[in-house]
Amino acid sequence: MRDFSRDHRALSLNTATVRKQGDLVAIIEAAARHGITAIAPWRDQVAAVGLDRAVRAARDAGLAFSGYCRGGMFPADAAHAEAARDDNRRAVDEAKAFGAPCLVLVVGGLPQFSRPGSAASKDIGAARRQVEDGIGELLDHARDVGMPLAIEPLHPMYAADRACVNTLAQALDICDALDPGRSGMLGVAADVYHIWWDPNLYPDIKRAGRERLLAFHVCDWLVPTRDLLTDRGMMGDGVIDIRSIRAAVEAEGFDGFSEVEIFSELDWWQRPMDEVLKTCIERHKTVV
Amino acid sequence: MRDFSRDHRALSLNTATVRKQGDLVAIIEAAARHGITAIAPWRDQVAAVGLDRAVRAARDAGLAFSGYCRGGMFPADAAHAEAARDDNRRAVDEAKAFGAPCLVLVVGGLPQFSRPGSAASKDIGAARRQVEDGIGELLDHARDVGMPLAIEPLHPMYAADRACVNTLAQALDICDALDPGRSGMLGVAADVYHIWWDPNLYPDIKRAGRERLLAFHVCDWLVPTRDLLTDRGMMGDGVIDIRSIRAAVEAEGFDGFSEVEIFSELDWWQRPMDEVLKTCIERHKTVV
Numbered sequence: 001m002r003d004f005s006r007d008h009r010a011l012s013l014n015t016a017t018v019r020k021q022g023d024l025v026a027i028i029e030a031a032a033r034h035g036i037t038a039i040a041p042w043r044d045q046v047a048a049v050g051l052d053r054a055v056r057a058a059r060d061a062g063l064a065f066s067g068y069c070r071g072g073m074f075p076a077d078a079a080h081a082e083a084a085r086d087d088n089r090r091a092v093d094e095a096k097a098f099g100a101p102c103l104v105l106v107v108g109g110l111p112q113f114s115r116p117g118s119a120a121s122k123d124i125g126a127a128r129r130q131v132e133d134g135i136g137e138l139l140d141h142a143r144d145v146g147m148p149l150a151i152e153p154l155h156p157m158y159a160a161d162r163a164c165v166n167t168l169a170q171a172l173d174i175c176d177a178l179d180p181g182r183s184g185m186l187g188v189a190a191d192v193y194h195i196w197w198d199p200n201l202y203p204d205i206k207r208a209g210r211e212r213l214l215a216f217h218v219c220d221w222l223v224p225t226r227d228l229l230t231d232r233g234m235m236g237d238g239v240i241d242i243r244s245i246r247a248a249v250e251a252e253g254f255d256g257f258s259e260v261e262i263f264s265e266l267d268w269w270q271r272p273m274d275e276v277l278k279t280c281i282e283r284h285k286t287v288v
Numbered sequence: 289m290r291d292f293s294r295d296h297r298a299l300s301l302n303t304a305t306v307r308k309q310g311d312l313v314a315i316i317e318a319a320a321r322h323g324i325t326a327i328a329p330w331r332d333q334v335a336a337v338g339l340d341r342a343v344r345a346a347r348d349a350g351l352a353f354s355g356y357c358r359g360g361m362f363p364a365d366a367a368h369a370e371a372a373r374d375d376n377r378r379a380v381d382e383a384k385a386f387g388a389p390c391l392v393l394v395v396g397g398l399p400q401f402s403r404p405g406s407a408a409s410k411d412i413g414a415a416r417r418q419v420e421d422g423i424g425e426l427l428d429h430a431r432d433v434g435m436p437l438a439i440e441p442l443h444p445m446y447a448a449d450r451a452c453v454n455t456l457a458q459a460l461d462i463c464d465a466l467d468p469g470r471s472g473m474l475g476v477a478a479d480v481y482h483i484w485w486d487p488n489l490y491p492d493i494k495r496a497g498r499e500r501l502l503a504f505h506v507c508d509w510l511v512p513t514r515d516l517l518t519d520r521g522m523m524g525d526g527v528i529d530i531r532s533i534r535a536a537v538e539a540e541g542f543d544g545f546s547e548v549e550i551f552s553e554l555d556w557w558q559r560p561m562d563e564v565l566k567t568c569i570e571r572h573k574t575v576v
Contacts, residue, residue: 155444156485157445157513160527197447199458224449225445
C-alpha cells in the first residue's frame with residue numbers, strides 16, 4: 001500500500017468540492033498554488049468558462065486528470081432518447097479534449113428524473129435495461145475515440161433520481177456483459193461514499209481487479225447526514241474506514257489518484273477555497 | 289394475489305404512523321373507529337401508557353397484530369452488552385404479552401450509535417458479526433417463549449446508525465445460519481421502503497419463501513426525500529412499484545397484513561389522525 005503521509009502527489013481534486021467558491025479557472029489556479037497535481041472537472045464548470053479556455057488553463061498549470069464528470073443519465077422516453085445519446089457523445093469528446101483517463105458515468109434513475117420531461121415510470125428494472133443499452137451504444141464511440149468509461153455505482157438512496165446502478169456488483173455485471181475481454185475501455189469508479197456499506201464490498205473490489213478499477217473517490221459519511229445530496233463529509237469526519245478500502249483497491253494493482261469529491265452545502269462550500277484545499281491535503285496524508 | 293380494493297381487512301396500522309397525534313390508547317380507539325383490525329405498536333408508545341393498559345386497550349378493541357416494534361440494536365461494547373441483551377429479552381416478553389405474531393428486529397449499526405456510550409468504531413464487519421451473535425442468543429429465548437423474530441433489513445442509508453443489515457440477502461444469510469431448518473421462528477420483515485431499490489429484490493423474495501416472510505410493510509419513497517429518517521411518503525405519492533412487490537410476496541404464500549408505517553415529520557405527522565387513517569385506507573385499496 002502506498003504511503004500518503006509524506007506528500008500529496010496522489011491527491012486529485014474533484015472540482016465540485018469547491019464549486020461555490022470560484023469558477024473553474026480560479027479552482028485550477030488554487031490547485032496549482034497548493035501543489036495539487038491533478039483534478040477532475042465537471043462539465044457545467046467547464047461550460048461556464050468555455051472548453052478551450054478550461055483546457056488551456058489546466059495545461060498551463062501542468063495539471064493531470066483523474067477523470068471527467070460526467071456522462072450518463074441514460075434512461076429516457078423515446079422523445080428524449082436522441083438528446084441523451086448526443087449529450088453523452090459530446091461528454092466523451094470533451095473528456096478527450098482534456099486528455100482525461102476516463103469519463104465517469106452517473107447512469108441515471110427513472111426516466112422522469114434522468115431526462116426531465118420524459119414520461120413518468122416506476123419500473124426500475126426497465127431503467128436498468130436502458131442503462132445497459134445506453135452504455136453499450138456509447139462504448140462504440142468511446143472505443144473509436146479511445147476514452148475509457150467508468151460506471152460509478154451510486155448509493156441506493158439515489159436509485160430513483162440519479163443512478164439505478166447502486167452496487168459494484170451491478171456495475172461489474174454490465175462491464176462483463178459489454179466488455180467480456182476486460183479491454184480497459186469499460187470499468188468502474190469506486191467512491192467510498194457510495195459503496196462503504198455494501199456487505200459484498202471487498203469481494204467485489206477483488207472481482208473488479210486492476211482492469212476495471214478506473215477511478216477511486218474519497219470523502220466521508222457523516223452521522224447524522226442532514227441532506228441526501230449535499231452533506232458529504234471531509235475524510236476523517238465520518239464513519240468510513242477509508243484506509244481499508246484503499247488498501248483493497250491497491251491490492252488489486254490500482255495506482256491512480258485518490259480523488260477528493262465533497263458536496264457540502266452546509267460546511268465546506270461555505271469556507272474559503274484555500275482552507276478547503278489545505279484541509280483536503282492534510283486529511284489525505286493522515287486519513288486516506 | 290389478493291384483491292384489496294373492496295375492504296381493508298388486510299391493513300395493519302403501525303402506530304408510528306400517527307405517533308405525534310395521540311398516545312397509544314388514542315391510536316387504538318381511532319383504529320377501531322375506522323374499522324382497522326390490526327396494529328403494530330412501538331415499545332416507547334407502549335411504555336408511555338403502560339404495558340398492561342396497552343394490552344387491555346388492544347384486547348377491548350378486538351385488534352389483531354402484525355408485529356411488535358422493536359428489538360435489536362445488538363452492536364455494543366463490552367460495557368453495554370448486558371444491557372442490550374436484557375433489553376432484547378424484555379422486548380420478546382412484551383411482544384408475547386400482546387400475542388404479536390413476531391418481534392421486528394432493527395439490528396443496529398456501529399456500536400456508538402446502536403448503544404450510545406459504546407466506544408466508537410468504523411468496523412462495520414465487526415458490527416455485523418455482533419448482530420449475528422446477538423440474534424443467535426436472543427433466538428434461544430424467543431424459541432422458549434414462542435415468539436418469532438423478524439429481521440428487518442433497513443435501507444443502506446441507515447447502515448451506520450440504525451441497521452448494518454441492509455439487504456434481504458444479508459438477512460436471509462443470517463436466517464440460514466441460525467435456523468437452517470426454517471422452523472418459522474426466524475425470518476424477515478420486508479418493508480418496501482428499504483428494499484425497493486435492490487437489484488436482487490425479486491430473487492431474494494423467492495429465496496425467503498413463505499417460512500421466512502414474517503411481515504410486509506408499506507409506505508413510499510418520495511423524490512426529493514428531504515430527510516433521511518422522517519420524510520417517508522404515503523403509498524402512491526412516490527416511486528415504489530408497491531403492487532409488484534406485494535404480488536411477489538404473495539406468490540410465495542404470504543397472506544398476512546400489509547402494515548402501513550410512515551415516518552413523516554413534515555407532512556402526515558402534522559395532519560389530524562382521522563385524516564391520516566382515512567388516507568391510509570383509501571391508498572391501501574387503490575395503490576397497495
